[in-house]
Amino acid sequence: MTTLTRRDLLAGAAAGAAVIGLGTVRAAVQPGRLVELPARPAPVQIDTAKTAVLVVDMQNDFGARGGMFDRAGIDITGIQRAIAPTARALDAARRAGIKIIYLKMAYRADLSDLGAPNSPNRMRHLQLGVGRPVRAPDGRDSRILIRDTWNTDIVAGLESQPGDVVMYKTRFSGFYKTDLDDRLASLGVRHLIVTGCTTSICVESTVRDAMFRDYSCVLLEDCMSEPIGGALSRSNHEASLLSVEMLLGWVSMSTHAVAALG
Numbered sequence: 265m266t267t268l269t270r271r272d273l274l275a276g277a278a279a280g281a282a283v284i285g286l287g288t289v290r291a292a293v294q295p296g297r298l299v300e301l302p303a304r305p306a307p308v309q310i311d312t313a314k315t316a317v318l319v320v321d322m323q324n325d326f327g328a329r330g331g332m333f334d335r336a337g338i339d340i341t342g343i344q345r346a347i348a349p350t351a352r353a354l355d356a357a358r359r360a361g362i363k364i365i366y367l368k369m370a371y372r373a374d375l376s377d378l379g380a381p382n383s384p385n386r387m388r389h390l391q392l393g394v395g396r397p398v399r400a401p402d403g404r405d406s407r408i409l410i411r412d413t414w415n416t417d418i419v420a421g422l423e424s425q426p427g428d429v430v431m432y433k434t435r436f437s438g439f440y441k442t443d444l445d446d447r448l449a450s451l452g453v454r455h456l457i458v459t460g461c462t463t464s465i466c467v468e469s470t471v472r473d474a475m476f477r478d479y480s481c482v483l484l485e486d487c488m489s490e491p492i493g494g495a496l497s498r499s500n501h502e503a504s505l506l507s508v509e510m511l512l513g514w515v516s517m518s519t520h521a522v523a524a525l526g
Contacts, residue, residue: 296361299524301482303516304509308482310455312525316363316448317354319422320438320460320467320488322347323368325409327419327461330401332408333491336392342489342501343461347421349518350459350487354422356525363451364428367438369466370416371395371409377434385435436469445477455480457521459487464500471512481513484521 296313325332327343334340354364371378375395379386393408400406400414407413411432424430431442438444448456456479460467467488471481483505490501509515 299360301514301516301524302520303482303514305514308480308514308516310457310480310482312360312362314452315357315455315457316365316451316453317357317457317459318438318470319350319354319364319366319418320458320470321367321369321462322350322419322422322460323370323416324400324419325369325415328401330398331415332392332394335398335408339491339494342491342494346459346461346487346489347419349484351421353457353459353484353487353518353521356522357457358425360525362457362525363453364424365444365447366418366424366428366430367433367444367460367466367470368416368418368430369409369434369436370411370432371434373407373410436466437473438466438470439473439477448479453479455482457481458483461489462492462501463488463490464492464504465490468504468507471508475512481508482521483508483513483515484518485515486518 296311296315298309298311300307300309322343324330327340327347328334329340331340333343357364371394375386378389378394389409395410396408398406398408398415402414404414406415408415410416418424418430429447431438431444431447433440433442435441456474458467458471458481467483471483474481485505488501490499490504493500493503505515
């Protein structure tokens with residue numbers, strides 16, 4: 265069995281960067297332009313006509329005071345810090361004609377899509393209070409992680425715009441039992457610029473599923489956050505970015521994306 269070294273992996277990723285724009289297009293697309301993003305492990309080219317931005321779970325339950333994370337005592341400061349650079353990246357993407365797709369973790373009011381009684385998804389989310397009635401900061405009656413409530417609204421500063429796509433999901437990956445893949449195919453998308461929270465859970469789950477479907481993912485490091493392991497010398501955020509850098513895609517920054525798209 266051949267053993268791959270880190271040098272081998274980086275060399276392979278660098279070679280992959282040179283051919284990222286050569287994937288098969290599954291739908292007719294509008295003319296775009298090639299832009300190059302400084303990234304790890306190597307600069308990466310994307311075609312703006314074949315690119316979409318994913319905004320993963322940037323909703324009140326995860327990133328706002330009074331949301332599920334905040335009520336559970338989970339530190340949301342990192343997620344809040346990611347809002348401003350994400351807003352700048354989204355603005356640049358919209359001006360470049362790139363489609364924006366918001367993914368939101370949310371369940372039906374009867375929790376029928378939460379999972380079987382003994383499923384990890386149901387048990388872990390019930391521990392965090394999914395479905396619990398709460399009073400939103402604006403005074404409205406709301407419920408934790410339930411569709412069409414304040415809790416699952418997109419956080420202030422990242423509101424969707426006309427022409428954006430907003431989709432619900434019920435598991436960590438945005439591809440699980442959704443039509444995300446079909447929507448991307450209909451748009452001719454092969455490259456994904458990924459933002460959102462949390463890095464090691466919903467973001468990484470979505471990126472892994474995207475990679476399995478041959479999408480090329482570029483994660484914007486400062487446009488995502490992860491509270492798990494935040495007090496450790498190396499966090500889950502850093503571990504997930506390393507996995508992406510080594511095997512799953514590319515890692516860049518919002519400043520690079522804004523400059524390239526601008």
